[in-house]
Amino acid sequence: MSTLPPIGLITGLSMERRALKRLRGQGVVVTCSGIGPRRARAAAERLLAEGATALISAGTAGGLTDTTAPGHLMVPAAVVSTEGVRLDADAEWHAAVLDALAPLDPDPGRLLGSDLPILTEAEKRRLGREMDCLAVDMESHAVGAVAAQAGVPFLALRVVTDTVDRQLPAALGQAFTRQGELRPGGLLLGLARRPWELGQMGRLKKDADAAMATLRHLARLPLPRPAAPPTDPGRAG
Template identity: 35%
Template sequence: MIVEAGAAETVDSRIDPRPVLIVTGLVQEARIAAGPGMIVICSSSDPQQLRALLATLDPTTFRGVISFGVAGGLDPSLKSGDVVVATEVMSGDTRFLAASALNEEMIASAALKRRRIVRGGLAGVEEVIAAKACKAALRSMTGAAAVDMESHIAAAYAAKARIPFAALRVISDPAHRALPELAKSAVKPNGD
């Protein structure tokens, strides 16, 4: 199933005073993303906690949703520090298309300095993908450039609310690097 952002994509931020909802997994990401015109929530890299947080929010108060933070690289050409701007987010059989207008606005306003920006798909998962073989298998199944644990949930929230969605993810661990087992339990309940 392919889910599109719908008519809300045409919302002009200069006219629409509502804030953008920023979804992160870590407190450090939330601190980076915070700013005027943004409401930031941090899931502590817990998909169930993110769903519970989103359920408390009225989506009509936001003009869009952006998933922001780090991601695991699936595309072998990506290096640590490369930025992936999502064209779509895949989760199971569902694909959420990113809102191009919101993507362009986000890129224009982000302080990306000299970072390499790549447009590509994101795979949404419910737990950390640590092993190189698992990353390769997910890449083969989805064709995604990167993987994270928040974008698919944020995209589903935006699609249900019929508001634009975008995602900007920085590669923390490239496809050729396995994460240590500690990475699966290192995030504290408060997002640190």
């Protein structure tokens, strides 16, 4: 068993955590925080308190441009919040991970962090254009902020599910608990109230399967560790 200090990896959904479970054999502690920045921040702080010396935000993201298709892997050089706070990935670690994940053609473009879901195509396109970002999630900016404050290396690994022209079904709002667990009963109830969204849900399921396949492939590849001491834990600006 490795004696190296652990890397803490946070997902928002339990299905993302399960897809990445193979990384545990590489000295990575994989945990599901639940959805949203507040829970992601708490999970990141807990992992640091338990001895993690680097943090990763991993899972799925929504596309903000026409260039991002389902299954598209993002390893962003920087995460930018909707307020304009920029958090850079550790430079040397980022370069090493891009090289290690080359079989998956990782995209180093910028990732947007939002406190709220971005649901409509118009809003996604606007934010992608104005913030110069390719995809969006709700946890990476919180994890990056904790890493920057603690002075430890940070990285995001995100795979696109819904494309920029895909509006998420409203029924999906009842499909997950706050802890990131799927609620089949809640999903069925939402679809019973909005049966016209069944086709959208089917397409989203297909796209989510593509994203999960990419995450599982990622977890089978060797994940480089950051150098110590950290070279560039992050900056705000």
